Amino acid sequence: xxxxxxxxxxxxxxxxxxxxxxxxxxxxxxxxxxxxxxxxxxxxxxxxxxxxxxxxxxxxxxxxxxxxxxxxxxxxxxxxxxxxxxxxxxxxxxxxxxxxxxxxxxxxxxxxxxxxxxxxxx
Amino acid sequence: xxxxxxxxxxxxxxxxxxxxxxxxxxxxxxxxxxxxxxxxxxxxxxxxxxxxxxxxxxxxxxxxxxxxxxxxxxxxxxxxxxxxxxxxxxxxxxxxxxxxxxxxxxxx
Numbered sequence: 001x002x003x004x005x006x007x008x009x010x011x012x013x014x015x016x017x018x019x020x021x022x023x024x025x026x027x028x029x030x031x032x033x034x035x036x037x038x039x040x041x042x043x044x045x046x047x048x049x050x051x052x053x054x055x056x057x058x059x060x061x062x063x064x065x066x067x068x069x070x071x072x073x074x075x076x077x078x079x080x081x082x083x084x085x086x087x088x089x090x091x092x093x094x095x096x097x098x099x100x101x102x103x104x105x106x107x108x109x110x111x112x113x114x115x116x117x118x119x120x121x122x
Numbered sequence: 123x124x125x126x127x128x129x130x131x132x133x134x135x136x137x138x139x140x141x142x143x144x145x146x147x148x149x150x151x152x153x154x155x156x157x158x159x160x161x162x163x164x165x166x167x168x169x170x171x172x173x174x175x176x177x178x179x180x181x182x183x184x185x186x187x188x189x190x191x192x193x194x195x196x197x198x199x200x201x202x203x204x205x206x207x208x209x210x211x212x213x214x215x216x217x218x219x220x221x222x223x224x225x226x227x228x229x230x
Contacts, residue, residue, distance in 0.1 A: 037219070047157075047165065047208055049219040060217050063123065096164055100219075103171075106153035107212040107219065110167035110176070 002027045002034075004097050004113035014122045018084040022097030022113060029078045030055045035100040036080040037109055038071060040093040048093075052100055052107075053080055087120045094118075124213040126222035133228045134199050142225045144192045144209035152211045154192040156185060159224075160205045168207075169194060196227070204229045 008020035022036065029036065038050040051061040053071040061069050070083040084091060094117050098109040127145045134140040144154060154172050157165035167176055169185035172192065182197045196203055209222040 039221075046206075046224040047159075047210075047221040049221060052219065060219075062218065063216075101170075105214070106155075106171065108155040108167060108170045108210065109157070109165070109219075110170070112164040112166070115164050 002099050002111055004099060004111060006095060006097050006113045006116040008095075008116060008118070010117055011119050011121060012087055014087055014089065014120055016087055018082070018087055018091070018118060018120075020082045020095055020097075020116065020118070022080050022082075024078045024080070024099070028075075029073060029080065030075045033102060035102060035107065036071075036073060037098045037100045038082045039096045039098060039109065039112075041096070041115075042090075042093040050082065050084075050095075089120050089122065092118065092120045123216065123218065124211075124220045126209055126211065126220055128207075128209060128222040128225045130223070131226045131228065133230055134196075135230050136201060137198055140196045140199050140203070140227055142194045142196075142207050142227065144194070144222050145190055146192075146211070147190065149190050149192055149211070150187060152213070154185065154187060155210045156183075156194045157208045157210065158203075158205045159208065165208065199227075199229055201229050203227060
């Protein structure tokens with residue numbers, strides 16, 4: 001059974017770059033049945049898809065964040081990572097990583113990591 | 123970009139059925155997935171492919187779709203079902219994943 005765990009700083013400064021890592025256990029990140037996604041949730045608000053990376057490194061990004069986001073995968077460590085540049089207070093959120101199942105032309109997220117709160121300070 | 127519309131809130135008495143809707147253009151041609159998020163926790167998948175249920179999810183949770191609206195139905199609602207519920211789809215034309223705005227279910 002897959003388990004995902006986010007890691008990274010809980011506090012970053014405005015204008016700087018956020019780097020988060022998601023470690024996958026209980027399965028291989030190289031599996032072709034899954035892709036790997038990042039989703040965030042500002043305090044008191046809904047879920048926002050950030051982007052997804054395939055095991056082959058192909059990426060898909062939310063157009064509203066595309067200019068600032070890079071998602072990559074490291075199969076040797078069973079990890080995938082998020083990099084978000086030029087941070088502002090609006091990037092303060094809980095960041096979740098999740099496994100994205102691919103099946104018969106649709107994708108869904110299951111399971112999710114527990115999430116990590118990232119606060120952007122001025 | 124594609125938009126999924128959910129009511130901000132739904133209230134229901136214990137033991138009754140709750141219905142949470144998710145609307146979108148031409149949603150009938152797309153697969154809808156539903157997540158439950160309890161306070162302070164990560165979302166959990168409760169329905170995928172419109173109406174399939176993960177094995178660990180109670181049979182009280184079901185999904186359906188008609189026209190441009192998908193519906194999550196929770197039968198015999200319990201206090202423990204109080205949570206935020208989100209619908210989600212994959213927009214094939216753009217390769218984007220889209221979440222609805224979420225619905226807060228309150229058990230009266």
